[in-house]
Amino acid sequence: MSNKMLEFVKIGQQTPSKRDAINRKQDFNEIYKDFIHQKAGEQSSRCSQCGVPFCQVHCPLSNNIPDWLKLTAEGRLKEAYELAQSTNNMPEVCGRICPQDRLCEGNCVIEQSGHGTVTIGSVEKYITDNAWEQGWVNPIKIKNEKNQSVGIIGAGPAGLAAAEQLRKLGYQITVYDRYDRTGGLLIYGIPNFKLEKFVVERRTELLKKSGIKFIQNFEVGKNSTLDQLRAKHDVLLIATGVYNAREIDIPGSDLGNVFPAMEFLTASNKKGLGDKVELFDNGTLNAEGKNIVVIGGGDTAMDCVRTSIRQNAKSVKCLYRRDKENMPGSAREVANAEEEGVEFVWLSSPKEFIGINKVEGLNVDKIKLGEPDDSGRRKPEIKKNSQFNIKADIVIKALGFDPENLPKLFDCDDLQVTKWGTLKADFDTMETNLHGVFAAGDIIRGASLVVWAIKDGRDAALSIKKFLENKELQKEEVA
Ligand SMILES: Cc1cc2nc3c(=O)[nH]c(=O)nc-3n(C[C@H](O)[C@H](O)[C@H](O)COP(=O)(O)OP(=O)(O)OC[C@H]3O[C@@H](n4cnc5c(N)ncnc54)[C@H](O)[C@@H]3O)c2cc1C
Ligand code: SF4
Numbered sequence: 001m002s003n004k005m006l007e008f009v010k011i012g013q014q015t016p017s018k019r020d021a022i023n024r025k026q027d028f029n030e031i032y033k034d035f036i037h038q039k040a041g042e043q044s045s046r047c048s049q050c051g052v053p054f055c056q057v058h059c060p061l062s063n064n065i066p067d068w069l070k071l072t073a074e075g076r077l078k079e080a081y082e083l084a085q086s087t088n089n090m091p092e093v094c095g096r097i098c099p100q101d102r103l104c105e106g107n108c109v110i111e112q113s114g115h116g117t118v119t120i121g122s123v124e125k126y127i128t129d130n131a132w133e134q135g136w137v138n139p140i141k142i143k144n145e146k147n148q149s150v151g152i153i154g155a156g157p158a159g160l161a162a163a164e165q166l167r168k169l170g171y172q173i174t175v176y177d178r179y180d181r182t183g184g185l186l187i188y189g190i191p192n193f194k195l196e197k198f199v200v201e202r203r204t205e206l207l208k209k210s211g212i213k214f215i216q217n218f219e220v221g222k223n224s225t226l227d228q229l230r231a232k233h234d235v236l237l238i239a240t241g242v243y244n245a246r247e248i249d250i251p252g253s254d255l256g257n258v259f260p261a262m263e264f265l266t267a268s269n270k271k272g273l274g275d276k277v278e279l280f281d282n283g284t285l286n287a288e289g290k291n292i293v294v295i296g297g298g299d300t301a302m303d304c305v306r307t308s309i310r311q312n313a314k315s316v317k318c319l320y321r322r323d324k325e326n327m328p329g330s331a332r333e334v335a336n337a338e339e340e341g342v343e344f345v346w347l348s349s350p351k352e353f354i355g356i357n358k359v360e361g362l363n364v365d366k367i368k369l370g371e372p373d374d375s376g377r378r379k380p381e382i383k384k385n386s387q388f389n390i391k392a393d394i395v396i397k398a399l400g401f402d403p404e405n406l407p408k409l410f411d412c413d414d415l416q417v418t419k420w421g422t423l424k425a426d427f428d429t430m431e432t433n434l435h436g437v438f439a440a441g442d443i444i445r446g447a448s449l450v451v452w453a454i455k456d457g458r459d460a461a462l463s464i465k466k467f468l469e470n471k472e473l474q475k476e477e478v479a
Helices: 003-013 018-045 065-073 077-087 091-097 120-134 157-168 197-209 226-232 261-272 299-310 331-339 450-478
Strands: 149-153 172-176 213-215 235-238 258-260 291-295 315-319 343-345 348-356 358-372 378-382 388-391 394-397 437-439
Touching: 018 065, 018 120, 065 077, 065 120, 077 091, 077 120, 091 120, 091 197, 091 450, 149 157, 149 226, 157 172, 157 197, 157 450, 197 213, 226 235, 235 450, 258 261, 261 299, 261 394, 291 299, 299 315, 299 331, 299 394, 315 348, 331 343, 358 394, 437 450
Parallel strands: 149 172, 149 235, 172 213, 235 437, 258 394, 291 315, 291 394, 315 343
Antiparallel strands: 348 358, 358 378, 358 388
Protein backbone atom coordinates (compact mmCIF):
# COMPACT_ATOMS: atom_id res chain seq x y z
CA MET A 1 0.00 0.00 0.00
CA SER A 2 1.36 3.45 -0.89
CA ASN A 3 2.15 6.00 1.86
CA LYS A 4 -0.71 8.11 0.60
CA MET A 5 -3.11 5.18 0.86
CA LEU A 6 -1.89 4.35 4.42
CA GLU A 7 -2.45 7.97 5.36
CA PHE A 8 -5.95 7.73 3.95
CA VAL A 9 -6.73 4.65 6.06
CA LYS A 10 -5.44 6.48 9.14
CA ILE A 11 -7.68 9.46 8.41
CA GLY A 12 -10.56 7.04 8.03
CA GLN A 13 -9.93 5.69 11.56
CA GLN A 14 -10.25 9.07 13.25
CA THR A 15 -13.46 10.12 15.03
CA PRO A 16 -15.56 11.65 12.28
CA SER A 17 -16.35 15.35 12.33
CA LYS A 18 -17.62 17.53 9.48
CA ARG A 19 -14.11 18.84 8.82
CA ASP A 20 -12.64 15.30 8.83
CA ALA A 21 -15.33 14.19 6.46
CA ILE A 22 -14.49 17.00 4.02
CA ASN A 23 -10.77 16.23 4.29
CA ARG A 24 -11.42 12.55 3.77
CA LYS A 25 -13.51 13.26 0.68
CA GLN A 26 -10.80 15.48 -0.79
CA ASP A 27 -8.11 12.94 0.00
CA PHE A 28 -10.24 10.15 -1.39
CA ASN A 29 -10.83 11.99 -4.66
CA GLU A 30 -7.13 12.66 -5.02
CA ILE A 31 -6.08 9.12 -4.20
CA TYR A 32 -8.84 7.71 -6.36
CA LYS A 33 -7.62 9.78 -9.31
CA ASP A 34 -4.05 8.54 -8.77
CA PHE A 35 -5.37 5.01 -8.48
CA ILE A 36 -7.37 5.22 -11.71
CA HIS A 37 -4.43 6.86 -13.50
CA GLN A 38 -2.14 4.07 -12.30
CA LYS A 39 -4.69 1.39 -13.26
CA ALA A 40 -5.09 2.81 -16.78
CA GLY A 41 -1.31 2.77 -17.18
CA GLU A 42 -1.04 -0.77 -15.81
CA GLN A 43 -3.82 -2.07 -18.04
CA SER A 44 -2.42 -0.33 -21.12
CA SER A 45 1.02 -1.80 -20.57
CA ARG A 46 -0.53 -5.29 -20.43
CA CYS A 47 -1.26 -5.00 -24.19
CA SER A 48 1.25 -7.29 -25.87
CA GLN A 49 1.11 -5.26 -29.13
CA CYS A 50 0.46 -8.66 -30.66
CA GLY A 51 0.52 -7.47 -34.26
CA VAL A 52 -2.84 -9.15 -34.98
CA PRO A 53 -5.19 -6.58 -33.46
CA PHE A 54 -8.35 -8.68 -33.21
CA CYS A 55 -9.61 -6.08 -30.72
CA GLN A 56 -9.46 -3.44 -33.47
CA VAL A 57 -11.05 -5.75 -36.04
CA HIS A 58 -13.96 -6.42 -33.68
CA CYS A 59 -14.49 -2.78 -32.79
CA PRO A 60 -17.19 -1.48 -35.19
CA LEU A 61 -15.27 1.82 -35.43
CA SER A 62 -11.92 0.07 -36.07
CA ASN A 63 -10.47 2.10 -33.23
CA ASN A 64 -6.68 2.04 -33.23
CA ILE A 65 -6.68 0.36 -29.82
CA PRO A 66 -3.09 -0.99 -29.66
CA ASP A 67 -1.64 2.44 -30.46
CA TRP A 68 -3.70 4.38 -27.90
CA LEU A 69 -2.94 1.73 -25.30
CA LYS A 70 0.78 2.15 -26.01
CA LEU A 71 0.55 5.95 -25.74
CA THR A 72 -1.35 5.61 -22.45
CA ALA A 73 1.25 3.20 -21.08
CA GLU A 74 3.91 5.79 -21.95
CA GLY A 75 1.93 8.55 -20.21
CA ARG A 76 1.34 10.40 -23.51
CA LEU A 77 -2.31 11.00 -22.65
CA LYS A 78 -3.02 13.89 -24.97
CA GLU A 79 -1.81 11.93 -27.97
CA ALA A 80 -3.76 8.88 -26.77
CA TYR A 81 -6.91 11.00 -26.58
CA GLU A 82 -6.31 12.58 -30.03
CA LEU A 83 -5.99 9.13 -31.55
CA ALA A 84 -9.04 7.72 -29.73
CA GLN A 85 -11.27 10.60 -30.78
CA SER A 86 -10.10 10.52 -34.38
CA THR A 87 -12.28 7.46 -35.07
CA ASN A 88 -14.99 7.88 -32.42
CA ASN A 89 -17.24 10.87 -31.70
CA MET A 90 -18.02 9.68 -28.15
CA PRO A 91 -15.15 7.54 -26.82
CA GLU A 92 -16.13 8.17 -23.19
CA VAL A 93 -19.66 6.93 -23.93
CA CYS A 94 -18.51 3.76 -25.73
CA GLY A 95 -15.91 3.12 -23.03
CA ARG A 96 -18.77 3.04 -20.53
CA ILE A 97 -21.53 1.14 -22.34
CA CYS A 98 -20.21 -0.93 -25.24
CA PRO A 99 -20.70 -4.64 -24.58
CA GLN A 100 -16.93 -5.04 -24.69
CA ASP A 101 -17.14 -8.74 -23.86
CA ARG A 102 -18.74 -9.27 -27.29
CA LEU A 103 -16.55 -6.74 -29.16
CA CYS A 104 -13.00 -5.53 -28.52
CA GLU A 105 -12.23 -7.14 -25.15
CA GLY A 106 -13.82 -10.49 -26.03
CA ASN A 107 -11.29 -10.74 -28.87
CA CYS A 108 -8.20 -9.54 -27.03
CA VAL A 109 -5.39 -12.06 -27.58
CA ILE A 110 -4.53 -12.01 -23.87
CA GLU A 111 -8.14 -12.88 -23.06
CA GLN A 112 -8.05 -15.69 -25.60
CA SER A 113 -4.93 -17.12 -23.96
CA GLY A 114 -6.76 -17.22 -20.61
CA HIS A 115 -5.00 -14.32 -18.85
CA GLY A 116 -7.88 -11.87 -18.71
CA THR A 117 -8.49 -9.13 -21.24
CA VAL A 118 -6.88 -5.72 -21.23
CA THR A 119 -9.75 -3.54 -19.98
CA ILE A 120 -9.93 -1.56 -23.22
CA GLY A 121 -13.27 0.15 -22.50
CA SER A 122 -12.11 1.48 -19.12
CA VAL A 123 -8.92 2.88 -20.64
CA GLU A 124 -10.89 4.53 -23.46
CA LYS A 125 -13.21 6.11 -20.85
CA TYR A 126 -10.27 7.20 -18.73
CA ILE A 127 -8.28 8.91 -21.48
CA THR A 128 -11.35 10.81 -22.72
CA ASP A 129 -12.62 11.83 -19.26
CA ASN A 130 -9.09 13.02 -18.54
CA ALA A 131 -9.06 15.02 -21.79
CA TRP A 132 -12.28 16.78 -20.71
CA GLU A 133 -10.74 17.58 -17.33
CA GLN A 134 -7.57 18.92 -18.95
CA GLY A 135 -9.53 21.17 -21.33
CA TRP A 136 -8.40 19.31 -24.45
CA VAL A 137 -11.94 18.79 -25.75
CA ASN A 138 -13.02 21.97 -27.52
CA PRO A 139 -15.84 23.13 -29.80
CA ILE A 140 -15.31 23.03 -33.55
CA LYS A 141 -14.17 26.34 -35.02
CA ILE A 142 -15.27 27.00 -38.58
CA LYS A 143 -13.25 29.39 -40.74
CA ASN A 144 -15.40 29.39 -43.85
CA GLU A 145 -18.92 28.17 -43.34
CA LYS A 146 -20.34 26.55 -46.48
CA ASN A 147 -23.67 27.74 -47.80
CA GLN A 148 -25.14 24.24 -48.00
CA SER A 149 -27.32 22.93 -45.21
CA VAL A 150 -28.04 19.49 -43.80
CA GLY A 151 -31.20 18.63 -41.85
CA ILE A 152 -30.86 15.75 -39.42
CA ILE A 153 -33.93 14.08 -37.91
CA GLY A 154 -33.01 12.52 -34.57
CA ALA A 155 -30.50 13.65 -31.95
CA GLY A 156 -29.36 10.16 -30.89
CA PRO A 157 -25.79 8.94 -31.35
CA ALA A 158 -26.23 8.36 -35.12
CA GLY A 159 -27.57 11.87 -35.75
CA LEU A 160 -25.04 13.50 -33.42
CA ALA A 161 -22.04 11.70 -34.93
CA ALA A 162 -23.11 12.74 -38.44
CA ALA A 163 -23.78 16.30 -37.26
CA GLU A 164 -20.29 16.64 -35.76
CA GLN A 165 -18.50 15.14 -38.77
CA LEU A 166 -20.36 17.41 -41.20
CA ARG A 167 -19.94 20.49 -39.05
CA LYS A 168 -16.16 19.90 -39.04
CA LEU A 169 -16.39 20.19 -42.83
CA GLY A 170 -18.13 23.56 -42.52
CA TYR A 171 -21.72 22.65 -43.43
CA GLN A 172 -24.70 24.31 -41.75
CA ILE A 173 -26.41 21.72 -39.60
CA THR A 174 -29.89 21.66 -38.05
CA VAL A 175 -30.90 18.72 -35.86
CA TYR A 176 -34.63 18.16 -35.22
CA ASP A 177 -35.81 16.01 -32.33
CA ARG A 178 -39.17 15.29 -30.76
CA TYR A 179 -37.68 14.98 -27.27
CA ASP A 180 -37.09 18.04 -25.12
CA ARG A 181 -33.44 17.01 -24.65
CA THR A 182 -30.62 15.98 -26.95
CA GLY A 183 -29.08 12.49 -26.92
CA GLY A 184 -31.86 10.05 -27.92
CA LEU A 185 -31.59 6.81 -25.96
CA LEU A 186 -28.36 8.05 -24.37
CA ILE A 187 -30.40 10.56 -22.39
CA TYR A 188 -33.78 8.86 -21.78
CA GLY A 189 -33.16 5.13 -22.36
CA ILE A 190 -29.83 4.06 -20.88
CA PRO A 191 -29.91 4.51 -17.09
CA ASN A 192 -27.70 6.92 -15.19
CA PHE A 193 -25.86 4.15 -13.32
CA LYS A 194 -24.48 2.91 -16.67
CA LEU A 195 -24.04 6.27 -18.37
CA GLU A 196 -24.06 9.38 -16.22
CA LYS A 197 -26.22 12.10 -17.76
CA PHE A 198 -23.57 14.81 -17.35
CA VAL A 199 -21.41 12.82 -19.79
CA VAL A 200 -24.14 13.07 -22.44
CA GLU A 201 -24.97 16.69 -21.65
CA ARG A 202 -21.40 17.95 -21.87
CA ARG A 203 -21.09 16.30 -25.32
CA THR A 204 -24.28 17.86 -26.62
CA GLU A 205 -23.33 21.27 -25.15
CA LEU A 206 -20.06 21.04 -27.09
CA LEU A 207 -21.97 20.44 -30.32
CA LYS A 208 -24.19 23.44 -29.61
CA LYS A 209 -21.09 25.57 -29.04
CA SER A 210 -19.77 24.25 -32.36
CA GLY A 211 -22.59 26.04 -34.16
CA ILE A 212 -24.91 23.07 -34.70
CA LYS A 213 -28.52 24.20 -34.39
CA PHE A 214 -30.87 22.01 -32.35
CA ILE A 215 -34.64 22.24 -32.64
CA GLN A 216 -36.17 20.22 -29.79
CA ASN A 217 -39.83 19.25 -29.30
CA PHE A 218 -40.10 19.02 -33.08
CA GLU A 219 -41.69 15.86 -34.38
CA VAL A 220 -41.43 15.10 -38.07
CA GLY A 221 -44.86 13.81 -38.95
CA LYS A 222 -46.54 16.26 -36.60
CA ASN A 223 -44.70 19.58 -36.92
CA SER A 224 -43.74 19.06 -40.56
CA THR A 225 -43.81 16.43 -43.28
CA LEU A 226 -40.64 14.91 -44.69
CA ASP A 227 -41.11 16.79 -47.96
CA GLN A 228 -41.36 20.13 -46.16
CA LEU A 229 -37.98 19.46 -44.53
CA ARG A 230 -36.49 18.27 -47.82
CA ALA A 231 -37.42 21.60 -49.34
CA LYS A 232 -35.60 23.43 -46.52
CA HIS A 233 -32.23 21.63 -46.72
CA ASP A 234 -29.82 20.43 -49.39
CA VAL A 235 -29.74 17.00 -47.78
CA LEU A 236 -31.66 15.12 -45.07
CA LEU A 237 -30.48 12.40 -42.73
CA ILE A 238 -33.07 10.24 -40.95
CA ALA A 239 -31.72 8.88 -37.66
CA THR A 240 -34.91 8.35 -35.71
CA GLY A 241 -34.14 5.05 -33.95
CA VAL A 242 -36.78 2.41 -33.22
CA TYR A 243 -39.48 3.10 -30.67
CA ASN A 244 -42.40 0.79 -31.35
CA ALA A 245 -42.44 -1.34 -28.18
CA ARG A 246 -43.37 -5.00 -28.79
CA GLU A 247 -46.59 -5.94 -27.04
CA ILE A 248 -47.71 -9.02 -25.20
CA ASP A 249 -51.24 -9.98 -26.07
CA ILE A 250 -52.62 -11.89 -23.08
CA PRO A 251 -55.69 -11.38 -20.86
CA GLY A 252 -55.31 -8.50 -18.41
CA SER A 253 -52.89 -6.50 -20.63
CA ASP A 254 -55.05 -3.42 -20.10
CA LEU A 255 -54.77 -3.49 -16.29
CA GLY A 256 -53.18 -0.54 -14.54
CA ASN A 257 -49.49 -0.65 -13.52
CA VAL A 258 -48.45 -2.68 -16.57
CA PHE A 259 -45.92 -0.40 -18.27
CA PRO A 260 -43.71 -0.44 -21.36
CA ALA A 261 -39.99 -0.35 -20.45
CA MET A 262 -39.34 3.06 -21.99
CA GLU A 263 -42.07 4.69 -19.88
CA PHE A 264 -40.46 3.35 -16.70
CA LEU A 265 -36.87 4.19 -17.76
CA THR A 266 -37.72 7.66 -19.09
CA ALA A 267 -39.44 8.59 -15.81
CA SER A 268 -36.41 7.41 -13.85
CA ASN A 269 -33.96 9.24 -16.14
CA LYS A 270 -35.99 12.46 -16.04
CA LYS A 271 -36.05 12.25 -12.26
CA GLY A 272 -32.28 11.76 -12.28
CA LEU A 273 -31.97 14.88 -14.44
CA GLY A 274 -33.86 16.88 -11.80
CA ASP A 275 -37.22 17.13 -13.61
CA LYS A 276 -40.54 17.07 -11.83
CA VAL A 277 -42.10 13.77 -12.87
CA GLU A 278 -45.60 13.52 -11.50
CA LEU A 279 -46.08 9.83 -12.20
CA PHE A 280 -42.84 9.07 -10.37
CA ASP A 281 -43.51 11.41 -7.47
CA ASN A 282 -47.00 9.99 -6.90
CA GLY A 283 -45.54 6.47 -6.85
CA THR A 284 -47.08 5.19 -10.10
CA LEU A 285 -43.74 4.74 -11.90
CA ASN A 286 -41.62 4.34 -8.78
CA ALA A 287 -40.53 0.83 -7.74
CA GLU A 288 -39.85 1.71 -4.11
CA GLY A 289 -41.30 -0.87 -1.70
CA LYS A 290 -43.03 -2.76 -4.53
CA ASN A 291 -42.89 -6.23 -6.06
CA ILE A 292 -41.59 -5.68 -9.58
CA VAL A 293 -41.81 -8.18 -12.43
CA VAL A 294 -39.93 -7.46 -15.66
CA ILE A 295 -40.77 -9.53 -18.74
CA GLY A 296 -37.93 -9.99 -21.25
CA GLY A 297 -34.33 -11.12 -21.49
CA GLY A 298 -32.48 -8.36 -23.34
CA ASP A 299 -30.39 -5.44 -22.19
CA THR A 300 -33.46 -3.22 -21.78
CA ALA A 301 -34.90 -5.78 -19.35
CA MET A 302 -31.60 -5.74 -17.45
CA ASP A 303 -31.75 -1.95 -17.25
CA CYS A 304 -35.29 -2.16 -15.84
CA VAL A 305 -34.46 -4.74 -13.17
CA ARG A 306 -31.30 -2.91 -12.12
CA THR A 307 -33.14 0.44 -12.01
CA SER A 308 -35.85 -1.17 -9.84
CA ILE A 309 -33.21 -2.42 -7.41
CA ARG A 310 -31.78 1.11 -7.18
CA GLN A 311 -35.26 2.47 -6.44
CA ASN A 312 -35.44 0.12 -3.42
CA ALA A 313 -38.04 -2.28 -4.75
CA LYS A 314 -39.28 -4.92 -2.30
CA SER A 315 -38.56 -7.71 -4.79
CA VAL A 316 -37.45 -7.80 -8.43
CA LYS A 317 -38.12 -10.77 -10.69
CA CYS A 318 -37.18 -11.18 -14.33
CA LEU A 319 -39.32 -13.54 -16.36
CA TYR A 320 -37.71 -15.02 -19.46
CA ARG A 321 -39.05 -17.80 -21.68
CA ARG A 322 -35.68 -19.33 -22.54
CA ASP A 323 -32.78 -20.25 -20.22
CA LYS A 324 -29.70 -18.32 -19.14
CA GLU A 325 -27.53 -19.68 -21.97
CA ASN A 326 -30.04 -18.48 -24.55
CA MET A 327 -30.61 -15.00 -23.21
CA PRO A 328 -30.07 -12.18 -25.73
CA GLY A 329 -28.76 -9.77 -23.07
CA SER A 330 -25.09 -9.33 -22.27
CA ALA A 331 -23.80 -12.04 -19.90
CA ARG A 332 -22.05 -9.31 -17.93
CA GLU A 333 -25.33 -7.48 -17.36
CA VAL A 334 -27.09 -10.67 -16.22
CA ALA A 335 -24.26 -11.40 -13.76
CA ASN A 336 -24.49 -7.82 -12.43
CA ALA A 337 -28.24 -8.12 -11.99
CA GLU A 338 -27.92 -11.46 -10.18
CA GLU A 339 -25.28 -10.03 -7.87
CA GLU A 340 -27.58 -7.10 -7.05
CA GLY A 341 -30.39 -9.43 -5.95
CA VAL A 342 -32.58 -9.83 -9.03
CA GLU A 343 -34.34 -13.20 -9.15
CA PHE A 344 -34.43 -14.73 -12.63
CA VAL A 345 -37.38 -16.96 -13.38
CA TRP A 346 -36.01 -18.85 -16.38
CA LEU A 347 -38.12 -20.84 -18.83
CA SER A 348 -41.34 -19.10 -17.97
CA SER A 349 -43.88 -17.16 -19.99
CA PRO A 350 -46.80 -15.03 -18.72
CA LYS A 351 -50.22 -16.44 -19.51
CA GLU A 352 -52.41 -13.80 -17.84
CA PHE A 353 -52.12 -10.60 -15.83
CA ILE A 354 -54.28 -10.94 -12.72
CA GLY A 355 -55.97 -8.12 -10.81
CA ILE A 356 -58.94 -5.79 -10.53
CA ASN A 357 -58.23 -2.43 -12.23
CA LYS A 358 -54.54 -2.68 -11.28
CA VAL A 359 -52.24 -5.65 -11.75
CA GLU A 360 -51.75 -7.79 -8.62
CA GLY A 361 -49.92 -10.74 -10.09
CA LEU A 362 -49.27 -12.97 -13.08
CA ASN A 363 -50.26 -16.45 -14.01
CA VAL A 364 -47.24 -18.03 -15.65
CA ASP A 365 -46.62 -21.11 -17.84
CA LYS A 366 -43.47 -23.18 -17.45
CA ILE A 367 -41.58 -23.62 -20.72
CA LYS A 368 -39.39 -26.35 -22.21
CA LEU A 369 -37.06 -25.77 -25.14
CA GLY A 370 -37.95 -27.78 -28.25
CA GLU A 371 -36.30 -28.20 -31.65
CA PRO A 372 -34.46 -25.24 -33.25
CA ASP A 373 -36.70 -22.94 -35.31
CA ASP A 374 -35.83 -21.09 -38.57
CA SER A 375 -33.51 -18.73 -36.66
CA GLY A 376 -31.57 -21.72 -35.27
CA ARG A 377 -32.70 -21.03 -31.69
CA ARG A 378 -34.52 -23.74 -29.74
CA LYS A 379 -38.24 -23.04 -29.76
CA PRO A 380 -39.94 -22.38 -26.41
CA GLU A 381 -42.86 -24.77 -25.83
CA ILE A 382 -45.41 -24.57 -23.03
CA LYS A 383 -45.25 -27.41 -20.49
CA LYS A 384 -48.74 -28.75 -19.88
CA ASN A 385 -50.32 -28.15 -16.43
CA SER A 386 -47.28 -26.29 -15.19
CA GLN A 387 -48.85 -22.94 -14.29
CA PHE A 388 -47.92 -20.97 -11.22
CA ASN A 389 -48.65 -17.46 -9.88
CA ILE A 390 -46.29 -14.57 -9.12
CA LYS A 391 -47.18 -11.51 -7.06
CA ALA A 392 -46.63 -8.14 -8.77
CA ASP A 393 -47.38 -4.51 -7.96
CA ILE A 394 -45.79 -3.28 -11.19
CA VAL A 395 -45.13 -5.24 -14.41
CA ILE A 396 -42.66 -3.86 -16.93
CA LYS A 397 -42.76 -5.12 -20.52
CA ALA A 398 -39.29 -5.20 -22.07
CA LEU A 399 -39.84 -7.35 -25.14
CA GLY A 400 -37.88 -5.29 -27.66
CA PHE A 401 -38.59 -2.56 -30.18
CA ASP A 402 -39.67 -2.39 -33.81
CA PRO A 403 -39.52 0.63 -36.12
CA GLU A 404 -42.47 2.96 -36.31
CA ASN A 405 -44.31 3.15 -39.63
CA LEU A 406 -42.20 5.99 -41.03
CA PRO A 407 -43.78 6.31 -44.50
CA LYS A 408 -47.15 6.82 -42.77
CA LEU A 409 -45.78 8.99 -39.97
CA PHE A 410 -43.81 11.19 -42.37
CA ASP A 411 -46.68 11.31 -44.85
CA CYS A 412 -44.35 9.97 -47.51
CA ASP A 413 -45.55 6.74 -49.16
CA ASP A 414 -42.55 6.77 -51.51
CA LEU A 415 -40.09 6.14 -48.69
CA GLN A 416 -39.20 2.45 -48.93
CA VAL A 417 -38.88 0.13 -45.93
CA THR A 418 -37.74 -3.47 -45.49
CA LYS A 419 -40.02 -6.33 -44.42
CA TRP A 420 -39.01 -5.53 -40.82
CA GLY A 421 -40.11 -1.91 -41.19
CA THR A 422 -36.55 -0.52 -41.04
CA LEU A 423 -35.67 2.06 -43.69
CA LYS A 424 -34.27 0.58 -46.89
CA ALA A 425 -30.84 2.11 -47.40
CA ASP A 426 -27.81 1.24 -49.49
CA PHE A 427 -25.24 0.31 -46.83
CA ASP A 428 -22.41 1.56 -49.10
CA THR A 429 -23.82 5.07 -49.45
CA MET A 430 -26.40 5.15 -46.61
CA GLU A 431 -28.82 6.73 -49.07
CA THR A 432 -32.49 5.70 -49.01
CA ASN A 433 -34.49 5.29 -52.20
CA LEU A 434 -35.23 9.05 -52.07
CA HIS A 435 -32.58 11.22 -53.73
CA GLY A 436 -30.70 13.25 -51.12
CA VAL A 437 -32.30 11.48 -48.15
CA PHE A 438 -29.86 9.38 -46.12
CA ALA A 439 -30.42 7.20 -43.05
CA ALA A 440 -28.34 5.90 -40.14
CA GLY A 441 -28.50 4.01 -36.85
CA ASP A 442 -31.24 1.78 -35.44
CA ILE A 443 -33.73 2.91 -38.07
CA ILE A 444 -31.76 0.99 -40.72
CA ARG A 445 -30.36 -1.81 -38.50
CA GLY A 446 -33.19 -2.46 -36.06
CA ALA A 447 -32.44 -2.14 -32.33
CA SER A 448 -28.66 -2.29 -32.12
CA LEU A 449 -25.79 -0.59 -30.27
CA VAL A 450 -24.52 2.93 -29.73
CA VAL A 451 -21.18 2.12 -31.35
CA TRP A 452 -22.92 0.96 -34.56
CA ALA A 453 -25.08 4.10 -34.59
CA ILE A 454 -21.91 6.22 -34.39
CA LYS A 455 -20.32 4.22 -37.20
CA ASP A 456 -23.41 4.70 -39.39
CA GLY A 457 -23.52 8.42 -38.60
CA ARG A 458 -19.88 8.77 -39.65
CA ASP A 459 -20.40 6.74 -42.84
CA ALA A 460 -23.50 8.76 -43.71
CA ALA A 461 -21.54 11.99 -43.18
CA LEU A 462 -18.90 10.85 -45.69
CA SER A 463 -21.53 10.05 -48.33
CA ILE A 464 -23.40 13.29 -47.66
CA LYS A 465 -20.16 15.22 -48.18
CA LYS A 466 -19.68 13.55 -51.59
CA PHE A 467 -23.31 14.22 -52.46
CA LEU A 468 -23.05 17.91 -51.56
CA GLU A 469 -19.78 18.32 -53.45
CA ASN A 470 -21.38 16.83 -56.55
CA LYS A 471 -24.39 19.07 -56.13
CA GLU A 472 -22.11 22.10 -55.94
CA LEU A 473 -20.18 20.97 -59.04
CA GLN A 474 -23.38 20.52 -61.01
CA LYS A 475 -24.47 24.03 -60.03
CA GLU A 476 -21.15 25.46 -61.22
CA GLU A 477 -21.42 23.57 -64.54
CA VAL A 478 -24.90 24.97 -65.15
CA ALA A 479 -23.70 28.47 -64.27
C1 LIG B 1 -33.02 0.79 -22.44
C2 LIG B 1 -31.93 0.69 -23.45
C3 LIG B 1 -30.64 0.44 -23.04
C4 LIG B 1 -29.61 0.35 -23.96
N1 LIG B 1 -28.35 0.10 -23.51
C5 LIG B 1 -27.34 0.06 -24.40
C6 LIG B 1 -26.00 -0.15 -23.96
O1 LIG B 1 -25.75 -0.34 -22.77
N2 LIG B 1 -25.01 -0.14 -24.90
C7 LIG B 1 -25.26 0.08 -26.23
O2 LIG B 1 -24.32 0.13 -27.02
N3 LIG B 1 -26.52 0.26 -26.67
C8 LIG B 1 -27.56 0.25 -25.79
N4 LIG B 1 -28.83 0.45 -26.25
C9 LIG B 1 -29.06 0.64 -27.69
C10 LIG B 1 -28.70 2.07 -28.13
O3 LIG B 1 -29.20 3.01 -27.21
C11 LIG B 1 -29.22 2.34 -29.53
O4 LIG B 1 -28.74 1.35 -30.41
C12 LIG B 1 -28.76 3.71 -30.05
O5 LIG B 1 -29.15 4.74 -29.17
C13 LIG B 1 -29.34 3.98 -31.45
O6 LIG B 1 -28.99 5.27 -31.82
P1 LIG B 1 -29.85 6.09 -32.89
O7 LIG B 1 -29.20 7.40 -33.01
O8 LIG B 1 -30.06 5.26 -34.10
O9 LIG B 1 -31.30 6.24 -32.23
P2 LIG B 1 -31.82 6.86 -30.84
O10 LIG B 1 -30.77 6.89 -29.81
O11 LIG B 1 -33.05 6.11 -30.54
O12 LIG B 1 -32.19 8.36 -31.21
C14 LIG B 1 -33.23 8.64 -32.10
C15 LIG B 1 -33.74 10.05 -31.85
O13 LIG B 1 -34.69 10.36 -32.88
C16 LIG B 1 -35.77 11.08 -32.30
N5 LIG B 1 -36.95 10.88 -33.14
C17 LIG B 1 -37.60 9.73 -33.40
N6 LIG B 1 -38.62 9.96 -34.24
C18 LIG B 1 -38.64 11.29 -34.49
C19 LIG B 1 -39.48 12.14 -35.27
N7 LIG B 1 -40.51 11.65 -35.96
N8 LIG B 1 -39.21 13.46 -35.30
C20 LIG B 1 -38.16 13.98 -34.60
N9 LIG B 1 -37.34 13.21 -33.85
C21 LIG B 1 -37.58 11.89 -33.80
C22 LIG B 1 -35.91 10.47 -30.92
O14 LIG B 1 -36.58 11.36 -30.05
C23 LIG B 1 -34.44 10.22 -30.52
O15 LIG B 1 -33.91 11.32 -29.84
C24 LIG B 1 -29.89 0.50 -25.35
C25 LIG B 1 -31.21 0.73 -25.76
C26 LIG B 1 -32.22 0.81 -24.84
C27 LIG B 1 -33.64 1.02 -25.30
S1 SF4 C 1 -15.79 1.71 -29.24
FE1 SF4 C 1 -16.57 -0.05 -28.05
S2 SF4 C 1 -15.83 -1.85 -29.19
FE2 SF4 C 1 -14.61 -0.07 -29.90
S3 SF4 C 1 -12.78 -0.03 -28.56
FE3 SF4 C 1 -14.31 1.30 -27.61
S4 SF4 C 1 -15.35 -0.03 -26.14
FE4 SF4 C 1 -14.30 -1.40 -27.58
